[in-house]
Amino acid sequence: MPYPFKLPELGFPYNALEPHIDAQTMEIHYTKHHQAYVNNLNAALEKHAAFQKKEVEDLLSSLSDLPTEVQTAVRNNGGGHLNHTMFWQWLKPGGSKEPSGKLAEEIRTTFGAFDTFKEQFAQAATSRFGSGWAWLVADRGGKLKVYSTANQDAPVMEGNRPILGLDVWEHAYYLKYQNRRPDYIKAWWNVVNWDAAARAFEMVKGR
Ligand code: MN3
Secondary structure (H helix, E strand, C coil), X not given: CCCCCCXXXXXXXXXXXXXXXXXXXXXXXXXXXXXXXXXXXXXXXXCCHHHCCCCHHHHHHCHHHCCHHHHHHXXXXXXXXXXXXXXXXXXXXXXCCCCCHHHHHHHHHHHCCHHHHHHHHHHHHHHCCCCEEEEXXXXXXXXXXXXXXXXXXXXXXXXXXXXXXXXXXXXXXXXXXXCCHHHHHHHHHXXXXXHHHXXXXXXXHHC
């Protein structure tokens, strides 16, 4: 949905992902951090009616079309809004431990084994210096790749389609895990919504 952007439904209570992701972190992450990205994105576009009909993906994939003075604000806050909107969908209480169907096949073809994929993903998430995201994406050719981005940079900025993403900003884990990012990553696998990842992959294959 285009401007004015809104906080999406979370789809589950703040405590639903306990003990892996705690309720207080979820509440602050959703009502404060994500809300701030939405507010700042709306503020950036308030005086630019020509861009108010665009979806956030379109804004991010053609940042250079925007007036120079709002490019950074849209990159940071549009990315923040899009990344978090997807992140909530990729979380599910008691989610399945592994993907199934075509995504499972493609992960095996690309990485050799599901566990090898998990290792590469965790490595990308752990080694991202400072704030950012780890991603499983499909590139323009539909090939799966694992990498990380800084800040709120979104895969769509490089023409990639996100299949699964993990927020590794400290605000996503600090209350429970403090400096132990690897423990947060390990716990997060327990609440991944592989059905949402599989749907994202189907959409890539179907276009
Ligand atoms: Mn976040």
